[in-house]
Amino acid sequence: MTVVVLWGVEDAVLRELSRAQVRARVLVRVAITMGFLAVVYVGTGVLDDALDRFTDGHDGITDHQTEVMFRILQITLYIGALIVILGFWNLDLSGLLIGAGFAGIVLGMAARQTLGSVIAGLVLMFSRPFEIGDWVQVGDKQGIVTDITIVNTRLQTFDGEYVMLPNDVVGSSEIVNRSRKGRLRVHVSVGVDYETDVEHAMDVAKDAVSDLDDVLSVPRPQVVLSSFGDSAIVMDVRVWIDKPSSRRHWRAQTAVIQSVKTAFDDAGIKIPFPQREIAGRAETGGFRVHEPGADGETDD
Known part of the structure; x- marks a missing residue:
């Protein structure tokens, strides 16, 4: 030390030692940061495996939902790791948080409908309607x-x-x-004349649809009385189909209509056209047919 002082380089040596200490601290922090990031990266893999094991034991969770859950947890983990690293480097987070909050408000107001769709999309993916x-x-x-x-x-x-x-x-x-239960009920309304034996008509309609290829035998087809129509008693023919699709629905409905129409024709059951009854009041003499020449009128 005496030699150093004598040569007048004491201050220079102290400065170099201070710089070396700063560089050493920076290198240590870099090494710790890299090690922490490596741990986080490995942790995401462990999280993915743990989530897969969890969802494999629950049949109600699809692969798509598992992927969404993992991505959300992964992003959350990365954000937490970034906050820890910034704090480790003694960076002032207050200004960053204020700026991020302000930017979030601006983006939320500008894209509120998109954000609403994103939130609703997450809800749909988990609720699975x-x-x-x-x-x-x-x-x-x-x-x-x-x-x-x-x-x-x-x-x-x-x-x-x-x-x-x-x-x-x-x-x-x-x-x-319409596909959730794997089967769908098809309704077909048909009217019969008021003079018809409705019990017989119901039996004929039920027999007509019981053996159709597109109609399930279990649950069995049903025929119930629906309402009093303007010109007919309306029956509701109810049949079930499996693996519901638009094509199978319309094919079954067409087959039911054709089969019921043919069976009613063979049984002599009338499907009436729309009609109205007009009645005159008795105190006014009811209806009178106006004939040419009456009351002094002549034909042109």
């Missing part, structure tokens, strides 16, 4: 579900058109899933 390939009705739209994304749901209508429905619209609408 329908899956790809299901025949559904959403509001006044119906068709086959061909795709479900985080933002929208796509249907193929029975006219061959593709309809894109935002998930927030789907989530706020009434959803009817």
Whole structure:
């Protein structure tokens, strides 16, 4: 030390030692940061395996839902790791958090409908009111579900058109899933004359649809009286089909109508046309047929 002082380089040596210590601390922090990132990366793989083992034991969770859950957990883990690293490097997070909050408010106001669709998409993926390939009705739209994304749901209508429905619209609408139970009931209304023996007509209609190829034998077809029509007693013929689709629905309905019409014709049961009865009041003499020449009138 005496030699160093004598040479006048004491300050220079101290500065070099201080710089070396700073560099060493930086290198240590870099090494710790890299090691922490490696642990986080390995942790995501462990998380993925654990999530797969969990979902394998639950048949109600699809692969698509598992992937969505993993991505959400992965992003959450990465965000937490980033906050830890920034704190480890003694960076001031207050300004960053304020800026991120302000940017989030601006983006939320600018893209509130998109964010609503994203949130609704997550809800749909977990609640599973329908899956790809299901025949559904959403509001006044119906068709086959061909795709479900985080933002929208796509249907193929029975006219061959593709309809894109935002998930927030789907989530706020009434959803009817005609494929969920694997079978569907088809209704066909038919009227018979008021003079007809309705019990006999019901038996004829039931026998006519019992042996159709497109109709299930269990549950059995039913025929019930529906209402008093203007010119007929209306019966409701109810049959079931399996693997519901638009084609099978219309094919079964057509077969039921043809079979019931043929059976009624063979049994002499009349399906009346719309008709009305006109009655005159007795105190006014009822109806009178006006004849030419009456009351001094002549034919032209």
